[in-house]
Amino acid sequence: MSVLRAAALVVAILVLSITAPVEAMAPASPSARPDPNQLYQAFNAAMDADDFATAAEAGDQLAALQIFAQQSDSLKYSVLSRLGYAHRRLDDTEMALTLWDQAEPLTNHPGWLNYMRVYAYRSLEDWDRAFARLIMLQTQDEELFDAIQLPVMFEVVNELESAGNIEHQQELLELMVSAYDPESPMTTLDYARLRLARIHARAGDMDQALSLARQINRAPALESIRTERLFEQLWSLEGFSQMTDPSAALHTELEEARTVAAAHADLLEPLNTQVRVLLALGRSAEAEAAARSADARLRAGEAFLDADEQVSWLLNEWAYALYALGRIEEGNETMSRAANFTESGAANVSQTINLAEMLVYQQRPADALEVIELLNDRSASPYGDMWAWEVQATARRQLGELEASEAILANMAEHWSDNPSAYQKALISAGRIDEAAALLVRRLEDPEHAPGALAALQQYQPVFTTPAMGLALEWAEQFHALAQRPEVAAALQPVGRIEQSGLVNAYWGKF
Numbered sequence: 001m002s003v004l005r006a007a008a009l010v011v012a013i014l015v016l017s018i019t020a021p022v023e024a025m026a027p028a029s030p031s032a033r034p035d036p037n038q039l040y041q042a043f044n045a046a047m048d049a050d051d052f053a054t055a056a057e058a059g060d061q062l063a064a065l066q067i068f069a070q071q072s073d074s075l076k077y078s079v080l081s082r083l084g085y086a087h088r089r090l091d092d093t094e095m096a097l098t099l100w101d102q103a104e105p106l107t108n109h110p111g112w113l114n115y116m117r118v119y120a121y122r123s124l125e126d127w128d129r130a131f132a133r134l135i136m137l138q139t140q141d142e143e144l145f146d147a148i149q150l151p152v153m154f155e156v157v158n159e160l161e162s163a164g165n166i167e168h169q170q171e172l173l174e175l176m177v178s179a180y181d182p183e184s185p186m187t188t189l190d191y192a193r194l195r196l197a198r199i200h201a202r203a204g205d206m207d208q209a210l211s212l213a214r215q216i217n218r219a220p221a222l223e224s225i226r227t228e229r230l231f232e233q234l235w236s237l238e239g240f241s242q243m244t245d246p247s248a249a250l251h252t253e254l255e256e257a258r259t260v261a262a263a264h265a266d267l268l269e270p271l272n273t274q275v276r277v278l279l280a281l282g283r284s285a286e287a288e289a290a291a292r293s294a295d296a297r298l299r300a301g302e303a304f305l306d307a308d309e310q311v312s313w314l315l316n317e318w319a320y321a322l323y324a325l326g327r328i329e330e331g332n333e334t335m336s337r338a339a340n341f342t343e344s345g346a347a348n349v350s351q352t353i354n355l356a357e358m359l360v361y362q363q364r365p366a367d368a369l370e371v372i373e374l375l376n377d378r379s380a381s382p383y384g385d386m387w388a389w390e391v392q393a394t395a396r397r398q399l400g401e402l403e404a405s406e407a408i409l410a411n412m413a414e415h416w417s418d419n420p421s422a423y424q425k426a427l428i429s430a431g432r433i434d435e436a437a438a439l440l441v442r443r444l445e446d447p448e449h450a451p452g453a454l455a456a457l458q459q460y461q462p463v464f465t466t467p468a469m470g471l472a473l474e475w476a477e478q479f480h481a482l483a484q485r486p487e488v489a490a491a492l493q494p495v496g497r498i499e500q501s502g503l504v505n506a507y508w509g510k511f
Contacts, residue, residue: 111141
């Protein structure tokens with residue numbers, strides 16, 4: 001939802017900017033070439049048409065003219081800020097930043113420039129500057145600060161942590177918890193509170209850690225508080241179990257989603273949330289009915305403001321419900337339909353991987369490979385690449401192509417930290433149990449990866465229990481059996497504890 005707000009704000013800024021009067025540019029003499037008015041009109045027209053290459057060419061020529069320097073600050077800001085945007089869309093990020101630096105002294109409202117700089121510095125992996133611009137943006141324009149996508153915020157947080165910059169990490173997390181107001185009523189900042197609670201717990205400030213824990217109300221974050229050894233001092237407090245009860249949290253979230261859905265009939269996200277929570281509570285038939293009802297509204301032509309972001313995930317959760325009910329082919333058809341929708345405006349990656357994984361579980365390796373090959377023309381992250389390789393390694397092994405499978409596993413070993421769960425699953429499915437145990441120990445001993453490993457070891461009820469999906473149960477059981485090995489148990493003890501839960505884990509990738 002934040003991306004919707006951001007897009008609307010950017011479009012509004014661009015539309016307002018291109019209305020600057022052409023007459024503001026002094027007329028050129030008959031012999032002057034190029035004509036500044038023609039360049040200005042060509043630049044505006046190209047920006048209006050999202051033709052960024054033409055806009056950059058015209059804008060660069062315009063900005064280089066001596067007469068351009070004589071124009072008003074407002075017109076120069078209009079051109080330079082939008083010219084920077086054009087270069088950014090052409091992946092010429094350094095030029096975009098240079099132009100925005102030139103534009104900043106020309107305006108009293110630099111919020112939009114800093115909004116764009118956050119994403120620019122992120123693409124350059126300049127995390128300190130991305131952090132600095134986030135801090136500036138919050139003081140300059142709270143609405144644009146709120147429009148920054150939450151995953152981008154956490155990406156900056158993660159990179160600051162990897163660099164050992166705990167001070168800036170804490171500052172950004174505190175700002176998120178206190179000032180970030182995402183547009184979607186379903187968005188939670190619990191993960192930011194959890195990350196901040198970890199920092200305080202490591203510093204020995206358990207009072208502040210407890211204060212943050214009391215503000216957390218979503219099941220996954222509560223489970224971390226219940227199981228991570230960092231919070232062991234809280235476990236014996238009176239009322240702790242009730243305060244952190246994941247089942248109660250899910251029931252509360254379900255009611256909140258129903259309330260939001262009733263108040264916002266134009267949002268899909270609360271409907272998706274209901275399906276996801278019902279699955280987690282083990283109420284698969286109700287989840288399937290809720291998803292089918294939402295899909296009927298889509299097919300009837302109802303418009304949803306967050307459709308670009310949410311339709312593929314509605315179908316994704318519906319497919320999981322169908323698999324849970326043993327309606328395998330319907331699940332495949334629904335997940336295939338999900339994979340044909342865009343994902344946040346880009347070619348779909350997540351549901352393509354999910355469909356391929358489901359086909360591997362059904363021991364249909366050729367079909368799984370055919371699906372995963374679709375990613376060759378799509379842009380996956382390093383995390384997504386690891387899942388694609390895991391599908392390929394497992395499917396090749398199922399086809400008896402052991403040499404090809406081993407080669408893929410060797411490649412995954414070099415990139416394991418991009419997605420430890422994918423490599424863990426690939427080793428389990430290959431029957432390389434000793435290596436799987438060694439990887440799990442490595443994860444538990446690595447502060448960056450230990451929380452994910454501990455979360456994966458928590459004991460949930462299986463969602464896929466039909467014979468057609470038997471491999472899902474078999475591989476999950478083999479993974480959880482690793483916790484009984486002495487070397488794994490020794491690595492686990494200082495990290496946390498494993499709890500038995502009556503809740504259902506509907507995500508196949510929790511390894």
